[in-house]
Amino acid sequence: MKNFDYVLAKDAAEAAKAAQGKNTLLKGAGTDxxxxxxxxxxRPDIVVNLLTCTDLRAPIREEGGRIIMGAATTLTEIAESPLLQKVAPGLAEAAGEAATPQLRNRGTLAGNICQRPRCWYFRNDTYACSKKGGETCYSIEGENKFHAIFENVSCNIVHPSNLAPILQALGATLHVVSAKDDKVTSSDIALKDFWVRPEEDISRENILGPGQVIREVSFATPAAGTGSAYVETREKASFDWALTSCAAVLRIEGGIIVDAHVVMSSVAPTPLSVDAVVAMLKGKAPSESLFKSAGAKATDGATPMRDNGYKVTLVAVAVKRALVSAAARAVGGAK
Ligand SMILES: Cc1cc2nc3c(=O)[nH]c(=O)nc-3n(C[C@H](O)[C@H](O)[C@H](O)COP(=O)(O)OP(=O)(O)OC[C@H]3O[C@@H](n4cnc5c(N)ncnc54)[C@H](O)[C@@H]3O)c2cc1C
Structure with missing residues (x-):
């Protein structure tokens, strides 16, 4: 490993100031x-440690009609939070399904959202793939079993975070601290607007630039009658990323779906909100057959490659199961 300088920041503002340099990277728990x-x-010259930032460790809480979480909240804290289990069980579920107990005990909320893709060509320094400035995406001709089946145009990575799709379905906002020279400002970014597609800039996955630190993540407290769920399919019971995943948030009033948010992940370079599925759900009574049709609809436009056609079937499965679970929670009283 190349030598680097190590900065222990005391809060987000100090971290943002320290992270303005060109080859400086932020570190949460560092598991990615x-x-x-x-x-x-x-190969950073400077690493800024965020675990020493007290404001990133602010507790999970409900304030002013919103659920707020410090960016360095661990996945275990999210999975085990009684508040989240009550108001957003899909989020607690997504955190509890990720990785392994050791990784969940250390890995942070913001680190999970910003973790970089697991494409084996990107992760292997001997492959100069297009994401690393090379001329080709090796997964087109190579091993593409785990790669994208949607929006796989110039780079076939899949988005790896469990938390991102459910937070996007919950309408989450990132609260970001930015430094420019000595000036520090705060801004909010809707998670749905956070992602960068390979066709926009193949070298990165989100819009954060140098000197920007996520301090907190929040979403509006779900209204009564709302149910949320996160479902994934994967090869191994643990220690593995999803093959396909779906986050669903449904609000049901008088036996009718009045609001719906469905986000698929692990199948495209960014989490995908599926508006066509939402359109077919709204105004209808929840039923197994409706959710099965929604699962089938979610596969529209898939462009699988040589080895990942199986994902098309698994998309339909994940979407249907997430909708069934979210609807049961909506009508069962849990939000
Ligand atoms: C075997 C294995 C299996 C796994 N399975 C899953 C899985 O199933 N699902 C899943 O979701 N994840 C999985 N993971 C990934 C794991 O959950 C992430 O590595 C972890 O959540 C990252 O958190 P961290 O705090 O360690 O991030 P770090 O490694 O510290 O950071 C990751 C990235 O986020 C950036 N970053 C961190 N904090 C901030 C901040 N506050 N503001 C701006 N940028 C920031 C860093 O600069 C870095 O680029 C797995 C990992 C392993 C090794």
């Missing part, structure tokens, strides 16, 4: 970053 550094894929 350190892997990349050991693999030679990321």
């Amino acid at each position: 970053l350190l892997d990349r550094m050991k693999e030679g894929v990321s």
Whole structure:
């Protein structure tokens, strides 16, 4: 691993100031970053540690009609939060399904959202793939079993975070601290607007630039009659990323779906909100057959490659199961 300077920041403002330099990277728990550094894929001159920032460790709370979480909240804290289990069980579920107990005990909310893709060509420093400035995406001709089946145009990575799709379905906002020279400002970014598609800039996955730190993440407290769920399919019971996943948030009033948010992940470079599925759900009574049709609808436009056609079937499965679970929670009293 290349030598680097190490900064212990005391809060988000100090971290943002320290992170303005060109080759400076932020570190939460480092479970993704350190892997990349050991693999030679990321070679920062300076690493800014965020775990020493007290404001990123603000507790999970409900305030002014919103659920607020510090960016360094661990996945275990999210999975085990009684508040989240009550108001957004799909979020607690997504955190509890990720990775392994050790990783969940350390990995942070913002680190999970910003973790970089697991494409084996990107992660292997011997492949100069297009994402790393090379001329080709090796997954087109190579091993593409785990790659994208939607929006796989110039780079076939899949978005890896469990938390991103359910937070997007819940309408989450990122609260970001930015530094420019000595000036520090705060801004809000809707999670749905956070992502960068490969066709926009193949070298990155989100809009954060140097000197920007996520301090908190929040979403409006779900209204009564709302149910949320996160469902994924994967090869192994643990220690594995999803093959396909779906986050669903449904609000049901008088036996009718009055609001719906459905976000698929692990199948495209960014989490995908599926408006066509939402359109077919709204105004209808929830039923197994409706949700099965919604699962089938979600596969429209899929462009699988040689080895990942199986994902098309698994998309339909994940979407249907997430909708069934969200609807049961909506009518069952849990929000
Ligand atoms: C074997 C294995 C299986 C896994 N399975 C899953 C899985 O099923 N689902 C899943 O979701 N994840 C999975 N993971 C990934 C794991 O959950 C992430 O590595 C972890 O959540 C990242 O959190 P971190 O705090 O360690 O991030 P770090 O490694 O510290 O950071 C990751 C990235 O986020 C950026 N970052 C961190 N904090 C901030 C901030 N506050 N503001 C701006 N940028 C920030 C960093 O600069 C870095 O680029 C798995 C990992 C392993 C090793």
